[in-house]
Amino acid sequence: MTRPAVRGPSRAERAEGWRAPGTDAGWLNPVTERFLLRLLVKKELRVRYRGSVLGMVWSYVKPAVQFVVFYIALGVFLQLSKDTPAYAVYLFSGIVVVNLFGEVFGNATRSITGNAPLVSKIYLPSQLFPWSSMIVALVHFLPQLVVLVVGALLYGWRPSPTSVAAFALGMVILLVFTMGLGLLGAALNAAFRDVENFVDLIVMVATWLSPVLYRIAMVQEAIGGTVLWWLYQLNPLTIVVELFHVAFWRYGPHVVAKVPADPTLTQPGEPFGLWWAGLLIAAATFVVGTVVFERSKRRFAQEL
Amino acid sequence: MTLPPPDAPGPGGGAGPVTPAAAREMVRVQHVSKRFSLRHDHSLKQLVFSALQRKKLADTFMALDDVDLTVRAGETVGLIGFNGSGKSTLLKTISGVLFPDEGRVMLRGRVAGLIEVGAGFHPDLSGRENVYLNGAILGMSRQQIDERFDDILAFSEIEQFIDTDVKYYSSGMFLRLAFSVAVHTDPDIFLVDEILSVGDEPFQAKCLERIRELQEAGRTMVVVSHELDMLESLCSRIVVLRGGRIVFDGDPVQAVRTLRES
Numbered sequence: 001m002t003r004p005a006v007r008g009p010s011r012a013e014r015a016e017g018w019r020a021p022g023t024d025a026g027w028l029n030p031v032t033e034r035f036l037l038r039l040l041v042k043k044e045l046r047v048r049y050r051g052s053v054l055g056m057v058w059s060y061v062k063p064a065v066q067f068v069v070f071y072i073a074l075g076v077f078l079q080l081s082k083d084t085p086a087y088a089v090y091l092f093s094g095i096v097v098v099n100l101f102g103e104v105f106g107n108a109t110r111s112i113t114g115n116a117p118l119v120s121k122i123y124l125p126s127q128l129f130p131w132s133s134m135i136v137a138l139v140h141f142l143p144q145l146v147v148l149v150v151g152a153l154l155y156g157w158r159p160s161p162t163s164v165a166a167f168a169l170g171m172v173i174l175l176v177f178t179m180g181l182g183l184l185g186a187a188l189n190a191a192f193r194d195v196e197n198f199v200d201l202i203v204m205v206a207t208w209l210s211p212v213l214y215r216i217a218m219v220q221e222a223i224g225g226t227v228l229w230w231l232y233q234l235n236p237l238t239i240v241v242e243l244f245h246v247a248f249w250r251y252g253p254h255v256v257a258k259v260p261a262d263p264t265l266t267q268p269g270e271p272f273g274l275w276w277a278g279l280l281i282a283a284a285t286f287v288v289g290t291v292v293f294e295r296s297k298r299r300f301a302q303e304l
Numbered sequence: 305m306t307l308p309p310p311d312a313p314g315p316g317g318g319a320g321p322v323t324p325a326a327a328r329e330m331v332r333v334q335h336v337s338k339r340f341s342l343r344h345d346h347s348l349k350q351l352v353f354s355a356l357q358r359k360k361l362a363d364t365f366m367a368l369d370d371v372d373l374t375v376r377a378g379e380t381v382g383l384i385g386f387n388g389s390g391k392s393t394l395l396k397t398i399s400g401v402l403f404p405d406e407g408r409v410m411l412r413g414r415v416a417g418l419i420e421v422g423a424g425f426h427p428d429l430s431g432r433e434n435v436y437l438n439g440a441i442l443g444m445s446r447q448q449i450d451e452r453f454d455d456i457l458a459f460s461e462i463e464q465f466i467d468t469d470v471k472y473y474s475s476g477m478f479l480r481l482a483f484s485v486a487v488h489t490d491p492d493i494f495l496v497d498e499i500l501s502v503g504d505e506p507f508q509a510k511c512l513e514r515i516r517e518l519q520e521a522g523r524t525m526v527v528v529s530h531e532l533d534m535l536e537s538l539c540s541r542i543v544v545l546r547g548g549r550i551v552f553d554g555d556p557v558q559a560v561r562t563l564r565e566s
Binding site for chain 1: 332340396397398399400401402403408409410411412413415417420423424426428429433436437440441442445446
């Protein structure tokens with residue numbers, strides 16, 4: 001017995017006003033459904049801090065504790081701050097990158113399963129859930145960025161066109177890359193809940209596989225010239241962290257004064273390094289994530 | 305709220321749910337089948353083990369089996385059947401929450417799927433915030449919600465609690481507000497699942513009255529319910545489902561008799 005395959009309305013039928021249910025603007029949904037997206041972000045922010053006394057302050061506490069622990073353990077005990085001028089700024093500009101990465105990736109991955117009652121009962125563009133997770137993460141990122149800028153200013157750093165360009169490039173690469181991973185994670189997590197634990201693992205490892213705590217020159221010394229060194233350099237997080245270092249640390253007076261004595265403070269391919277590779281990898285990741293998400297979103301309601 | 309005329313030509317108005325056969329088609333369900341797998345465990349371990357043992361991973365069952373249904377503008381079509389007969393699956397397929405495995409569904413105009421009252425409500429938001437969130441989820445723009453907010457509030461009769469968090473609402477208050485948002489979305493096609501059993505008797509009467517107003521304004525409705533007597537008086541046509549197949553499609557009185565006799 002032959003039945004018509006799953007297909008949308010034909011051109012003639014579309015001209016008569018027919019459409020298939022559950023079709024939407026795909027990856028453009030966050031733009032076409034701005035109002036709903038804003039309400040979802042508001043909801044998520046409200047729900048996150050329900051019944052908590054400190055509320056938004058918690059988004060400062062976590063990075064602050066992280067910073068102090070790393071600074072004492074690595075900067076003081078392992079004496080990294082001796083060779084790295086303005087180590088506090090160096091450290092914090094990497095920490096904010098990895099934190100944003102972790103929050104976007106982790107929350108986007110949980111966004112479909114976390115909104116199961118909505119996804120399985122009412123039709124709405126499911127793209128909005130990972131996107132609202134990203135915007136919520138950006139809201140939490142903002143105060144950290146302010147702290148970073150103030151800290152860098154205290155060390156005598158002043159903004160320049162180079163730093164603004166490096167920061168903008170870094171943000172674009174980071175958000176496009178992480179959103180691609182987040183969409184992929186959200187789609188896979190709807191089918192297999194193992195994915196969210198796997199994502200937590202990746203986020204934990206990410207801090208150590210990019211030059212957040214140590215300097216990239218040390219990595220080159222250890223594994224320079226091997227394939228691993230290339231992989232390390234092509235890690236989009238490495239590229240973004242280095243761009244953030246250029247933006248907030250590299251051209252501060254402490255570093256500039258020490259460069260003649262210690263050439264390892266300069267970075268390979270200054271000032272923007274492998275930014276083009278970062279952009280390419282990020283764009284490719286985003287495309288893969290979007291395609292996988294679009295293909296699997298039809299099954300979300302029955303898999304939850 | 306006064307209802308503007310829909311873009312589709314409706315019935316004569318005031319004459320009850322009588323639909324001319326020539327009215328514009330709004331929903332077309334063609335040869336739709338939906339299979340559900342009975343896989344409950346979502347873990348990789350399970351998957352790997354069953355792959356190793358070459359065991360068939362999941363049993364499937366047909367929730368919908370070659371269903372054909374056409375709904376015309378201004379019709380109110382009831383879907384009845386026993387539990388598990390595929391009523392809600394059919395409704396979810398029309399609303400776009402579920403997608404058919406075979407066949408296809410087509411729609412004309414704006415749809416609001418009220419699959420479950422208050423599914424989009426969040427207990428930690430106030431009544432007011434929930435009205436906006438749910439209105440947006442059901443497809444209203446900010447401007448539309450602004451305009452209709454007073455009507456929604458008046459219909460729900462819970463004015464003094466609108467800025468209280470919904471978690472402090474009684475279940476009746478919650479349902480009132482949720483239903484009120486739902487019936488003010490004003491789509492061309494309404495998909496309603498078991499929501500007419502809302503609140504106390506006066507409020508139920510009010511809801512039914514509102515539904516009749518929508519009918520008279522020419523809105524198209526597909527309603528799922530177990531309250532057969534209510535459906536019999538409300539619907540212009542009733543479809544009986546059994547085991548995912550349509551076994552009767554037509555006159556409401558006869559449809560209810562078909563189900564009761566089976």
